[in-house]
Amino acid sequence: xxxxxxxxxxxxxxxxxxxxxxxxxxxxxxxxxxxxxxxxxxxxxxxxxxxxxxxxxxxxxxxxxxxxxxxxxxxxxxxxxxxxxxxxxxxxxxxxxxxxxxxxxxxxxxxxxxxxxxxxxxxxxxxxxxxxxxxxxxxxxxxxxxxxxxxxxxxxxxxxxxxxxxxxxxxxxxxxxxxxxxxxxxxxxxxxxxxxxxxxxxxxxxxxxxxxxxxxxxxxxxxxxxxxxxxxxxxxxxxxxxxxxxxxxxxxxxxxxxxxxxxxxxxxxxx
Amino acid sequence: xxxxxxxxxxxxxxxxxxxxxxxxxxxxxxxxxxxxxxxxxxxxxxxxxxxxxxxxxxxxxxxxxxxxxxxxxxxxxxxxxxxxxxxxxxxxxxxxxxxxxxxxxxxxxxxxxxxxxxxxxxxxxxxxxxxxxxxxxxxxxxxxxxxxxxxxxxxxxxxxxxxxxxxxxxxxxxxxxxxxxxxxxxxxxxxxxxxxxxxxxxxxxxxxxxxxxxxxxxxxxxxxxxxxxxxxxxxxxxxxxxxxxxxxxxxxxxxxxxxxxxxxxxxxxxxxxxxxxxxxxxxxxxxxxxxxxx
Numbered sequence: 001x002x003x004x005x006x007x008x009x010x011x012x013x014x015x016x017x018x019x020x021x022x023x024x025x026x027x028x029x030x031x032x033x034x035x036x037x038x039x040x041x042x043x044x045x046x047x048x049x050x051x052x053x054x055x056x057x058x059x060x061x062x063x064x065x066x067x068x069x070x071x072x073x074x075x076x077x078x079x080x081x082x083x084x085x086x087x088x089x090x091x092x093x094x095x096x097x098x099x100x101x102x103x104x105x106x107x108x109x110x111x112x113x114x115x116x117x118x119x120x121x122x123x124x125x126x127x128x129x130x131x132x133x134x135x136x137x138x139x140x141x142x143x144x145x146x147x148x149x150x151x152x153x154x155x156x157x158x159x160x161x162x163x164x165x166x167x168x169x170x171x172x173x174x175x176x177x178x179x180x181x182x183x184x185x186x187x188x189x190x191x192x193x194x195x196x197x198x199x200x201x202x203x204x205x206x207x208x209x210x211x212x213x214x215x216x217x218x219x220x221x222x223x224x225x226x227x228x229x230x231x232x233x234x235x236x237x238x239x240x241x242x243x244x245x246x247x248x249x250x251x252x253x254x255x256x257x258x259x260x261x262x263x264x265x266x267x268x269x270x271x
Numbered sequence: 272x273x274x275x276x277x278x279x280x281x282x283x284x285x286x287x288x289x290x291x292x293x294x295x296x297x298x299x300x301x302x303x304x305x306x307x308x309x310x311x312x313x314x315x316x317x318x319x320x321x322x323x324x325x326x327x328x329x330x331x332x333x334x335x336x337x338x339x340x341x342x343x344x345x346x347x348x349x350x351x352x353x354x355x356x357x358x359x360x361x362x363x364x365x366x367x368x369x370x371x372x373x374x375x376x377x378x379x380x381x382x383x384x385x386x387x388x389x390x391x392x393x394x395x396x397x398x399x400x401x402x403x404x405x406x407x408x409x410x411x412x413x414x415x416x417x418x419x420x421x422x423x424x425x426x427x428x429x430x431x432x433x434x435x436x437x438x439x440x441x442x443x444x445x446x447x448x449x450x451x452x453x454x455x456x457x458x459x460x461x462x463x464x465x466x467x468x469x470x471x472x473x474x475x476x477x478x479x480x481x482x483x484x485x486x487x488x489x490x491x492x493x494x495x496x497x498x499x500x501x502x503x504x505x506x507x508x509x510x511x512x513x514x515x516x517x518x519x520x521x522x523x524x525x526x527x528x529x530x531x532x533x534x535x536x537x538x539x540x541x542x543x544x545x546x547x548x549x550x551x552x553x554x555x556x557x558x559x560x561x562x563x564x565x
Contacts, residue, residue, distance in 0.1 A: 005371075012368045013379045020383055020440070026408050027397045043406040088294035097284035103291065110302040112549050116497045116518045117542045120525050120534050121308035122301065124317070144297020175286045204390035206500045207518075211526055222392040226504055229396045236400045246393035254388055258381045261388065265441060266448050 024247075031055070031240040038237045054241035058228075061238075062216040063245060066224040073138045073220060074202045080143030081198055082191065088145055089153030090179050094165065104154075107147045115207070123211055137212045138220070142202065149194050152267070156190045157183060193264040196257055200250060221246045306542075312535035319529045330532040340537065342512040343520040346427065347496060350516055353431035354438070355491040361435065362442025362487065363480075367472070369443065370450045380447065383440030391437065395504035398433045402505075423510045430505050430514050434498060442487055449483030450476060489552040493545055517541050 030038065031054055033047040058064075091097075092104050122141060131137045160183060168182050184191070206222040213219060219227070225242045232238055254261060313330055317323045334340050365383060369376050386394060401408040404416040419429045453476060461471045499518040502508060508515035508523060515523070517537060525534035 006373055009368050009371045009373060012364075013373075013376075016365055016368075016439075017379055017382055019436070020385060023397055023401055023436075024385070026401065030400070038406070042411055044408060044411050084293040084297070087290040091287045091290040095283055095287040095290070097287035100287065103295070106303070107294075107298055110298055112546060113302050113306060114493070114497055114542065114545055116499065116521065117309060117538045117545075118302065118305040120521065120531060120538050121305035121312060123525070124308060124312060124531070125305070127319075141297075141301040144301070145294035147298060147302070150294060175290070200388055204392070206390070206392045206503075207522070210503075211522070222390050222500075225390075225393055225396055229399065229504065234406075236403065236406060239396060240400060243393040243397045247389045247397075250388050250390070251385070254381075254385060259377075262381055262384055262444060265384065265387075266444050 027240045027243055030237055031244045033237050035235060035237050043236070054237045055245070057238050058241055058245060061224065061228050061242075062219060063221075063224055063242065065216060066219050066221045067245070069135075069138075069218055070203060070221040073135070074199055076139045077142045077202045078195060078198050080139070081145055081149060082195060084143075084145035085149040085153055085194070086179065086184070086191075088150045089157055090175075090183060092150065093154045093157035094183075095175075107150055110147045111151070119207055119211055122208070126212055133213050133215070133218055135218060138209055138218060141208065146198075149198070152194065153187070153190060156187055160186050190267075192257075192260055193267050196253070196261050196264050199253070200261070203250060309535050309538050309542075312532055313539050315532050315535075317531040319526070319531060326532065330536045334533050334536040334540075337533075339512065339515070340520065343515045343517050343537075346513060346515050347517045349427055350431055350434075350498065350514075351492055351495045353428060354434050354495045355488060357431070358435045358438045358442050358491060359484070359487055361439045363446050365439060365443040366446030366450055367476075369447050380440075380443070383443055385440065386437045387441040391500040392504055394437055395433065395501045399505055402429065420506050421510050423513050426506055426510055426513050430502060433505065434495070434501055437501075438491075442491070445483055445487050446480065449480045453479045485552070485555060489548060492548055496541070496545060496548075 026044070029047060030043070032050040032052070033045070034051045034053060037045065037047065088107075092100065092107075118141075126132055126137050131140075164182055164186070165178055168178050173181065204222065205220070206226070209218075209220045209223050210226070213223065225239075225246050228242045229239050312323075314325060314327060315323050316326045316330065369380050399420070402410075402419040404410055404418050404421075409419070410416045418425065420426055457475055457479070458471060461475050466474070497518050498516055499522065502514050502516055502519045503522070506514040508519045518541070521534045521537045521541070524537060525531045
């Protein structure tokens with residue numbers, strides 16, 4: 001009875017796993033297939049011999065630069081967003097000043113503002129500021145902290161014992177000292193969570209970079225992949241190399257931090 | 272009393288505002304201000320390059336009587352109705368399997384989230400090849416070409432299926448957390464009373480999962496209503512506007528047709544609809560005594 005039930009459960013789990021993995025596997029195989037083999041044999045034949053030609057071909061399409069730009073944009077946003085979110089969350093959680101609660105409600109209200117709605121007005125603002133197609137256009141809207149991160153961090157900071165902070169204060173620590181030496185070490189889990197979610201969502205960001213950049217100079221990986229796909233519609237081996245490059249860093253992150261990422265999703269509940 | 276406490280609270284206030292300054296600048300400039308700008312833009316006409324002209328309610332009249340916009344709303348609604356129930360049912364099923372907690376459950380759980388972590392744009396491009404009519408994977412296996420993405424009846428269900436494939440693992444996580452949070456005693460009591468597996472699921476697990484279910488449905492609707500990357504790469508809104516969902520229409524209107532004012536109108540309409548959904552969620556959670564989402 002239990003044995004047959006367990007077998008049925010495993011069968012279900014394995015079917016779902018196969019359905020999840022097969023598309024990735026097929027894409028990966030195709031990215032190592034030569035264009036000639038792909039066109040002359042069955043598109044699903046195993047690459048023989050496997051070739052890196054498709055990956056080398058990506059260089060000509062500006063992918064090297066796109067990877068660097070994407071990594072820089074992600075790093076700057078990650079650093080800015082975490083730093084400024086921590087600052088704001090500490091002020092909201094642990095300091096008292098006039099207007100604090102009203103301001104916090106403004107932050108919470110902006111959680112309801114969808115990115116799809118702000119793209120058009122942001123475009124106008126950046127165009128008027130002369131910032132179209134610049135590095136700043138890619139990072140500015142995201143680097144000053146996110147209301148959601150601030151909300152979560154504030155909840156977390158409120159659980160840090162007041163005595164710890166008071167003791168540091170007695171020793172003459174400044175607010176910044178308290179944040180760096182008391183609050184941050186006590187908040188490792190939530191910081192890892194937010195860092196992972198921010199990195200993943202910024203690496204994958206597409207609509208805003210698509211709209212605000214043009215040409216190769218500030219092209220990010222997602223935009224480069226979309227552009228390659230529309231330009232070389234039939235060259236699937238090249239296109240699959242591009243999707244692999246866009247996906248692999250996340251898979252590496254996933255293998256390294258898989259459990260944390262899974263936990264992060266349940267905690268933050270958002271992308 | 273005297274001066275010290277006052278001075279301390281003043282310096283405390285200054286420090287508080289200083290810590291808030293960067294994020295306040297960000298929130299006001301990139302979240303609050305755009306909401307006013309989009310309303311303002313909806314009353315103006317702009318072609319991305321030339322001057323901006325006031326046109327009153329002209330854009331509103333033109334969008335609300337526009338057949339393309341109607342098609343787009345229908346496509347969005349159909350997309351939501353296809354994606355949200357399916358990903359919810361499959362997520363609940365996968366979570367039920369994982370909750371049996373056999374060895375390697377953790378491995379499977381992590382694996383299922385993989386598509387959701389990856390760039391939706393890259394995932395869509397990957398599926399564009401898999402579904403390509405002549406040299407795609409599916410056509411090769413079937414031995415005949417099928418126009419998955421250009422057939423007007425197939426396109427939207429296929430785009431929805433790719434989205435469900437991406438989201439199931441994510442939905443599963445919330446249901447799994449919800450199921451594991453159900454007190455063991457309740458399940459055991461039902462078992463002692465002779466309830467079958469199905470009865471326990473139907474009369475214990477499912478009712479206890481109501482908050483999770485509600486959360487998954489609302490966040491599912493809000494994100495499905497904004498789908499863009501997947502549609503952009505898979506169909507570009509075609510064929511015949513069948514997959515021209517609202518986010519894609521806003522993009523095409525502003526940056527394809529250079530009718531920015533009309534795009535602003537659509538953005539305002541989308542915001543109003545999403546606000547409605549979110550408010551329903553808030554009212555629901557207000558009524559509940561505990562605030563735990565999962």
